[in-house]
Amino acid sequence: MTKPIKINNTLLGSGIPKIAVSITGKDKLQIISQVNQIMKLAPDVVEWRIDYLSCIPNYEYLHSILSKIRQLTKSIPLICTFRSIAEGGNYHLSEQQYLKLLSKLSQDNSLDILDIEINHDTKLISKVIQQLHANQKLALGSLHDFRITPDNDFILNKIANMQAVSADIFKLAFMPTNSQDVLRLMTITRNIADSYDEPIITMSMGALGKTSRISGNTSGSVLTFGSLSQHNESAPGQICVKNLKNILKTIQ
Numbered sequence: 001m002t003k004p005i006k007i008n009n010t011l012l013g014s015g016i017p018k019i020a021v022s023i024t025g026k027d028k029l030q031i032i033s034q035v036n037q038i039m040k041l042a043p044d045v046v047e048w049r050i051d052y053l054s055c056i057p058n059y060e061y062l063h064s065i066l067s068k069i070r071q072l073t074k075s076i077p078l079i080c081t082f083r084s085i086a087e088g089g090n091y092h093l094s095e096q097q098y099l100k101l102l103s104k105l106s107q108d109n110s111l112d113i114l115d116i117e118i119n120h121d122t123k124l125i126s127k128v129i130q131q132l133h134a135n136q137k138l139a140l141g142s143l144h145d146f147r148i149t150p151d152n153d154f155i156l157n158k159i160a161n162m163q164a165v166s167a168d169i170f171k172l173a174f175m176p177t178n179s180q181d182v183l184r185l186m187t188i189t190r191n192i193a194d195s196y197d198e199p200i201i202t203m204s205m206g207a208l209g210k211t212s213r214i215s216g217n218t219s220g221s222v223l224t225f226g227s228l229s230q231h232n233e234s235a236p237g238q239i240c241v242k243n244l245k246n247i248l249k250t251i252q
């Protein structure tokens with residue numbers, strides 16, 4: 001059964017599913033302007049999608065952006081994500097480069113949660129998670145497929161892998177090819193939420209999957225990603241935050 005996790009002043013896994021908004025700016029200026037707009041919407045969680053940068057800078061500059069975001073978002077839990085092309089993101093890094101970046105981020109005090117794609121080398125991921133925990137930060141194990149929704153055995157196997165490497169939160173985002181896929185992901189989410197302590201976040205993407213983004217109170221998904229506007233989605237099917245807030249309150 002999901003055990004809520006306290007991150008700063010936010011309790012993830014208790015009450016209405018929390019709303020996260022992603023920063024998708026291409027450079028520091030765009031990022032600052034987006035964060036200012038995002039803050040007006042009072043989200044529960046903010047995610048910085050590093051892979052939206054127009055080029056990946058050296059770590060010092062990356063850190064300067066991250067600490068600026070932290071300063072502006074104050075105590076709102078901050079997730080840092082580098083999404084690889086293989087999982088629907090914007091860059092390809094070699095295995096070594098990806099883990100080097102994550103290793104640096106795991107020691108950075110400006111973030112609260114680090115997104116870690118579970119499909120990378122298990123030993124290296126475990127090391128990054130150990131570093132994160134030593135730095136009192138949380139690991140968000142993630143898996144994305146922008147083409148299909150994998151079968152249940154595959155999904156459960158990946159969740160077991162996330163637990164084996166000590167991820168604190170699990171996240172699954174899949175593309176449905178029919179309505180059954182959306183219902184199946186919601187049902188498997190319910191089963192995972194009932195049998196694991198770690199909070200789980202899932203969504204079916206695209207127009208077909210929108211129901212999954214508003215039904216966390218039924219499926220057990222503890223957080224949903226909303227968009228700043230229709231032009232600022234970080235994944236297909238996101239609902240804009242203003243609407244999302246109203247819907248979640250109405251169906252609570």
Ligand SMILES: O=C1C[C@@](O)(C(=O)O)C[C@@H](O)[C@@H]1O
Nearest residue numbers: 022081173203205225234235
């Ligand atoms: O993993 C996720 C979920 C997401 O892909 C979505 O479908 O809302 C959006 C991403 O920014 C985030 O990292």
